[in-house]
Amino acid sequence: MKIIQTSSDIIHFVTFAKSQHQTIGFVPTMGALHQGHLALLKQAKAENDVVICSIFVNPTQFNDVEDYKKYPRNVEKDIDSIKSLCDVVFVPSVEEMYPTISNKMYDLEGLDMVMEGKYRPGHFNGVVMIVDRFFEIIAADYAYFGKKDFQQVVIIKKLVETGKHSVRIVTVDTVREEDGLAYSSRNVLLSAGKRKEAPFIYQTLLQAKSMACKLSPYDIHKWVVEEFTKNNSFKLEYAAIVDAVSLKEIKDFKESQEAVLCIAAFLDNVRLIDNLELYKK
Numbered sequence: 001m002k003i004i005q006t007s008s009d010i011i012h013f014v015t016f017a018k019s020q021h022q023t024i025g026f027v028p029t030m031g032a033l034h035q036g037h038l039a040l041l042k043q044a045k046a047e048n049d050v051v052i053c054s055i056f057v058n059p060t061q062f063n064d065v066e067d068y069k070k071y072p073r074n075v076e077k078d079i080d081s082i083k084s085l086c087d088v089v090f091v092p093s094v095e096e097m098y099p100t101i102s103n104k105m106y107d108l109e110g111l112d113m114v115m116e117g118k119y120r121p122g123h124f125n126g127v128v129m130i131v132d133r134f135f136e137i138i139a140a141d142y143a144y145f146g147k148k149d150f151q152q153v154v155i156i157k158k159l160v161e162t163g164k165h166s167v168r169i170v171t172v173d174t175v176r177e178e179d180g181l182a183y184s185s186r187n188v189l190l191s192a193g194k195r196k197e198a199p200f201i202y203q204t205l206l207q208a209k210s211m212a213c214k215l216s217p218y219d220i221h222k223w224v225v226e227e228f229t230k231n232n233s234f235k236l237e238y239a240a241i242v243d244a245v246s247l248k249e250i251k252d253f254k255e256s257q258e259a260v261l262c263i264a265a266f267l268d269n270v271r272l273i274d275n276l277e278l279y280k281k
């Protein structure tokens with residue numbers, strides 16, 4: 001596995017692979033790699049000739065400087081854990097990715113204003129800025145993203161829809177620990193005691209799904225909020241039942257519409273997100 005640090009070297013690598021008619025799968029990450037990332041890499045490896053993984057903690061997507069500082073980083077361990085799964089790991093510096101300060105604003109048609117976007121202003125503009133830059137220098141055939149960051153996937157698909165990049169977006173199912181907690185780089189920040197309580201989010205999602213055949217989205221949402229109110233360990237930030245494409249809140253389940261329940265909640269000071277499809281068309 002090659003380690004590349006500069007844009008010019010990665011462009012050179014991609015150009016050469018393309019000249020050999022090799023397909024390229026790209027997995028962008030912010031490091032602190034876990035089973036969820038490994039699932040993306042395994043799928044990319046199964047479907048492409050060459051796999052590139054980037055590790056870059058992107059400062060522009062953090063609306064809170066403290067959150068950026070405390071984001072878990074362990075590049076050496078990360079690189080070691082993916083050796084057999086990728087051909088190139090791209091680990092650029094902040095200066096490499098942002099040679100000048102960028103204030104570029106993307107029109108994401110309001111998709112970035114709800115749920116995560118409401119509580120993390122500017123977050124998705126930063127995500128799109130870096131992914132746009134990655135797609136410019138890594139002209140991959142396929143890019144792999146996890147469903148856990150459901151809103152992020154919808155927004156990145158919107159970026160690609162503009163026609164600027166020819167990459168195809170592949171969405172991979174959320175990988176969960178045995179007790180149902182979705183793998184996340186933030187899970188390591190939970191104390192042992194709180195970690196035991198963390199599966200509550202997924203259990204609530206599952207129960208909500210089981211109600212979708214008899215209750216309205218309004219009643220399910222109300223029930224979810226009540227469950228979180230009863231649980232003193234969690235502070236619910238939002239729960240929303242949304243259309244899987246427009247991210248607009250759903251009033252009634254319809255056969256033509258896929259409905260997803262998205263949740264963000266704090267357990268201690270650790271912010272956890274998860275989602276589950278309640279109704280599939």
Ligand code: PAF
Binds near residue numbers: 028029061130
């Ligand atoms: O999902 C992530 O880890 C990040 O948001 C991404 C897509 C790598 C952009 O920094």
